[in-house]
Amino acid sequence: xxxxxxxxxxxxxxxxxxxxxxxxxxxxxxxxxxxxxxxxxxxxxxxxxxxxxxxxxxxxxxxxxxxxxxxxxxxxxxxxxxxxxxxxxxxxxxxxxxxxxxxxxxxxxxxxxxxxxxxxxxxxxxxxxxxxxxxxxxxxxxxxxxxxxxxxxxxxxxxxxxxxxxxxxxxxxxxxxxxxxxxxxxxxxxxxxxxxxxxxxxxxxxxxxxxxxxxxxxxxxxxxxxxxxxxxxxxxxxxxxxxxxxxxxxxxxxxxxxxxxxxxxxxxxxxxxxxxxxxxxxxxxxxxxxxxxxxxxxxxxxxxxxxxxxxxxxxxxxxxxxxxxxxxxxxxxxxxxxxxxxxxxxxxxxxxxxxxxxxxxxxxxxxxxxxxxxxxxxxxxxxxxxxxxxxxxxxxxxxxxxxxxxxxxxxxxxxxxxxxxxxxxxxxxxxxxxxxxxxxxxxxxxxxxxxxxxxxxxx
Amino acid sequence: xxxxxxxxxxxxxxxxxxxxxxxxxxxxxxxxxxxxxxxxxxxxxxxxxxxxxxxxxxxxxxxxxxxxxxxxxxxxxxxxxxxxxxxxxxxxxxxxxxxxxxxxxxxxxxxxxxxxxxxxxxxxxxxxxxxxxxxxxxxxxxxxxxxxxxxxxxxxxxxxxxxxxxxxxxxxxxxxxxxxxxxxxxxxxxxxxxxxxxxxxxxxxxxxxxxxxxxxxxxxxxxxxxxxxxxxxxxxxxxxxxxxxxxxxxxxxxxxxxxxxxxxxxxxxxxxxxxxxxxxxxxxxxxxxxxxxxxxxxxxxxxxxxxxxxxxxxxxxxxxxxxxxxxxxxxxxxxxxxxxxxxxxxxxxxxxxxxxxxxxxxxxxxxxxxxxxxxxxxxxxxxxxxxxxxxxxxxxxxxxxxxxxxxxxxxxxxxxxxxxxxxxxxxxxxxxxxxxxxxxxxxxxxxxxxxxxxxxxxx
Numbered sequence: 001x002x003x004x005x006x007x008x009x010x011x012x013x014x015x016x017x018x019x020x021x022x023x024x025x026x027x028x029x030x031x032x033x034x035x036x037x038x039x040x041x042x043x044x045x046x047x048x049x050x051x052x053x054x055x056x057x058x059x060x061x062x063x064x065x066x067x068x069x070x071x072x073x074x075x076x077x078x079x080x081x082x083x084x085x086x087x088x089x090x091x092x093x094x095x096x097x098x099x100x101x102x103x104x105x106x107x108x109x110x111x112x113x114x115x116x117x118x119x120x121x122x123x124x125x126x127x128x129x130x131x132x133x134x135x136x137x138x139x140x141x142x143x144x145x146x147x148x149x150x151x152x153x154x155x156x157x158x159x160x161x162x163x164x165x166x167x168x169x170x171x172x173x174x175x176x177x178x179x180x181x182x183x184x185x186x187x188x189x190x191x192x193x194x195x196x197x198x199x200x201x202x203x204x205x206x207x208x209x210x211x212x213x214x215x216x217x218x219x220x221x222x223x224x225x226x227x228x229x230x231x232x233x234x235x236x237x238x239x240x241x242x243x244x245x246x247x248x249x250x251x252x253x254x255x256x257x258x259x260x261x262x263x264x265x266x267x268x269x270x271x272x273x274x275x276x277x278x279x280x281x282x283x284x285x286x287x288x289x290x291x292x293x294x295x296x297x298x299x300x301x302x303x304x305x306x307x308x309x310x311x312x313x314x315x316x317x318x319x320x321x322x323x324x325x326x327x328x329x330x331x332x333x334x335x336x337x338x339x340x341x342x343x344x345x346x347x348x349x350x351x352x353x354x355x356x357x358x359x360x361x362x363x364x365x366x367x368x369x370x371x372x373x374x375x376x377x378x379x380x381x382x383x384x385x386x387x388x389x390x391x392x393x394x395x396x397x398x399x400x401x402x403x404x405x406x407x408x409x410x411x412x413x414x415x416x417x418x419x420x421x422x423x424x425x426x427x428x429x430x431x432x433x434x435x436x437x438x439x440x441x442x443x444x445x446x447x448x449x450x451x452x453x454x455x456x457x458x459x
Numbered sequence: 460x461x462x463x464x465x466x467x468x469x470x471x472x473x474x475x476x477x478x479x480x481x482x483x484x485x486x487x488x489x490x491x492x493x494x495x496x497x498x499x500x501x502x503x504x505x506x507x508x509x510x511x512x513x514x515x516x517x518x519x520x521x522x523x524x525x526x527x528x529x530x531x532x533x534x535x536x537x538x539x540x541x542x543x544x545x546x547x548x549x550x551x552x553x554x555x556x557x558x559x560x561x562x563x564x565x566x567x568x569x570x571x572x573x574x575x576x577x578x579x580x581x582x583x584x585x586x587x588x589x590x591x592x593x594x595x596x597x598x599x600x601x602x603x604x605x606x607x608x609x610x611x612x613x614x615x616x617x618x619x620x621x622x623x624x625x626x627x628x629x630x631x632x633x634x635x636x637x638x639x640x641x642x643x644x645x646x647x648x649x650x651x652x653x654x655x656x657x658x659x660x661x662x663x664x665x666x667x668x669x670x671x672x673x674x675x676x677x678x679x680x681x682x683x684x685x686x687x688x689x690x691x692x693x694x695x696x697x698x699x700x701x702x703x704x705x706x707x708x709x710x711x712x713x714x715x716x717x718x719x720x721x722x723x724x725x726x727x728x729x730x731x732x733x734x735x736x737x738x739x740x741x742x743x744x745x746x747x748x749x750x751x752x753x754x755x756x757x758x759x760x761x762x763x764x765x766x767x768x769x770x771x772x773x774x775x776x777x778x779x780x781x782x783x784x785x786x787x788x789x790x791x792x793x794x795x796x797x798x799x800x801x802x803x804x805x806x807x808x809x810x811x812x813x814x815x816x817x818x819x820x821x822x823x824x825x826x827x828x829x830x831x832x833x834x835x836x837x838x839x840x841x842x843x844x845x846x847x848x849x850x851x852x853x854x855x856x857x858x859x860x861x862x863x864x865x866x867x868x869x870x871x872x873x874x875x876x877x878x879x880x881x882x883x884x885x886x887x888x889x890x891x892x893x894x895x896x897x898x899x900x901x902x903x904x905x906x907x908x909x910x911x912x913x914x915x916x917x918x
Contacts, residue, residue, distance in 0.1 A: 070818055
């Protein structure tokens with residue numbers, strides 16, 4: 001396939017009339033700026049940027065978006081939100097999961113995400129019993145990604161305990177719980193089924209240090225390495241202050257400190273949130289090669305706090321962005337909130353720009369594209385040979401891009417854009433969004449709406 | 460005119476099948492829930508909410524939106540941003556102002572704003588000389604509002620000094636500067652021309668305590684009171700920390716403290732930003748009856764800081780929201796950022812909810828509608844007799860509203876909505892936005908784009 005992009009953001013900057021050739025698998029094989037138009041080339045209008053990997057998704061939580069902003073208690077917090085989330089998690093069935101996730105994944109594509117790491121812990125049936133096929137819910141999520149057309153890194157989550165000190169899981173957690181052995185069997189069966197599936201990648205996750213112990217982590221890591229030594233590993237850590245305090249009470253260490261000392265945190269890892277870090281943890285995490293999985297809109301919505309981005313970025317550009325609870329599904333909103341959280345705390349502007357890159361929007365978009373692909377264990381995130389052809393074309397007719405210099409396009413999108421800036425979206429050489437629409441919008445929308453109706457009635 | 464709204468947010472809550480009758484001037488004369496459909500009624504689909512007043516606009520700054528996110532210095536701040544803003548302010552001509560403002564005002568309508576307080580200090584020609592008609596730029600802005608269909612509260616701004624201690628204005632401020640006498644003459648001529656114009660309201664503003672002195676303020680207040688004793692008065696105050704420090708150095712008091720002690724701050728006043736307040740200032744400002752003019756997205760973009768909203772709201776619900784620099788033009792983004800700034804600082808959720816109103820979105824939307832109308836000196840902001848028929852209909856088919864209870868509609872819009880949620884917008888009984896479009900979109904867009912092209916070339 002030969003695409004001729006009017007303007008495209010390449011690793012060394014914006015270029016015009018860029019010929020992008022892809023092979024049958026959807027991988028980019030050559031990129032040629034200033035190309036001549038030839039018959040058989042397909043034109044791509046607007047500003048073409050790398051598709052963004054979404055490093056952190058709990059698809060079912062989209063069902064709650066906008067309906068949890070309620071003070072039900074004298075004060076509301078992450079923990080009261082979690083109670084509401086558990087009510088949804090207790091009821092959703094496989095068909096509802098699939099319908100909700102398929103619609104969500106289409107929304108992600110429309111927002112400029114071309115791949116998603118699904119952090120999946122809702123394994124069992126409503127009673128907490130494994131489905132006939134233990135991987136039932138995994139199959140549903142992977143089917144959702146395929147129907148939408150988004151690439152997926154599927155991360156089954158090990159959740160064994162209800163709290164630090166190997167506390168038993170609560171009733172609200174009954175659908176999440178696996179022994180390490182059962183969990184490894186799940187990974188093996190998924191690997192056998194999806195190993196050669198295009199645009200499906202497998203990895204694993206630990207829910208948090210509350211939910212696993214060190215020996216389990218080692219066993220799972222070893223098992224996963226036997227299946228695929230490059231598979232990604234994710235974990236939630238240091239999202240909430242009282243999680244940090246509890247970890248310190250039980251282990252004598254802060255969560256990220258504990259991970260760095262007790263687990264081989266390296267470039268295969270993504271540490272999700274990592275909001276509350278001391279200076280030494282920031283530096284060590286940056287030096288570990290791991291990706292920080294930031295979810296700025298969820299972290300603002302849940303009142304988690306502000307990631308120490310300037311210190312981290314001065315030592316590593318390995319971070320990605322995730323929509324997590326999906327209170328919004330938007331590339332620009334995540335990146336905007338990442339920068340704005342810093343500005344509100346520090347009373348400066350353009351904080352995440354650097355000496356080499358004066359544009360904060362471009363710096364964080366580029367870093368999150370590359371870091372996100374790393375976190376998902378995929379070759380993507382740049383428009384260059386060897387990367388999958390995951391492309392997002394921004395609408396050059398949109399008001400925010402009028403008279404905007406190429407060097408400022410990403411800033412215009414991120415800081416002044418809205419949900420109508422993304423026009424066309426390609427995953428692995430195939431267009432899934434054209435002019436802001438998906439071919440299956442009507443069916444996918446109707447199925448999701450119907451699933452939400454039955455789900456909400458069941459709560 | 461008889462409107463039958465499927466669902467409308469009235470002062471005492473959501474109601475269904477609401478008959479809203481208006482008179483020839485566009486004022487609501489009766490509101491009847493549970494009405495029967497009759498011939499001659501016009502149906503309003505979706506969720507109808509009061510149109511939002513925009514308490515603070517510098518229209519010309521929309522020309523810079525998205526293009527100032529650049530680190531041009533070792534660190535960027537409000538003050539380096541102001542240098543860029545002065546470059547735009549130095550060049551814009553009346554025709555460009557009108558084209559840019561008209562487009563901006565259409566964007567405001569599409570975002571759910573139905574009136575705007577234009578804080579206007581760009582009075583003179585590029586050389587700093589008054590135009591043949593001193594009110595030239597004011598006429599352009601009022602003409603823009605009329606062309607778009609938005610109601611305007613026009614606030615000419617007195618700007619006399621370049622800094623505390625009656626420092627002379629800088630060259631970058633040459634277009635802003637008036638003596639108190641010339642300024643009063645400007646107010647008188649505008650009053651003579653627009654006193655009886657529908658949907659045009661006049662008031663006045665002082666740029667900041669940097670830019671005026673106490674005797675000027677008194678003279679202008681007296682002159683304005685002679686023209687119209689209920690006219691609104693606005694001032695920027697306490698936006699930046701070093702403005703607070705400088706004020707304390709020159710006057711011995713913090714800006715809001717000084718205003719409270721030296722000017723009769725009362726319900727005719729809107730204190731714009733008021734970001735940096737000590738506990739006593741918060742309480743006194745709340746008790747003064749003035750409206751706090753909050754501009755959360757601009758305040759985040761400029762790194763101003765976070766308004767002490769919980770303390771203020773516990774004593775007064777008089778605040779409004781403004782899009783100020785127009786880095787974005789969105790009702791939901793302002794309200795979302797207002798709540799999220801609090802969550803990031805305090806590590807809680809639903810912070811701006813109250814004991815009476817558990818929904819933070821609804822509480823702040825209602826307060827900002829009512830407080831905004833107060834700041835603009837207009838009868839609007841509620842769907843009730845005596846208020847202007849300024850209405851916004853949200854699209855009930857939008858994903859964020861599926862299966863959403865009426866009590867959560869505003870939360871869904873504010874926290875999970877996007878720029879496509881607003882469908883129809885009415886000002887003073889006349890629809891200006893239908894299905895997200897303005898009748899003059901093509902012409903207004905082309906004129907704005909052309910104005911931006913020549914403006915940017917002239918920089």
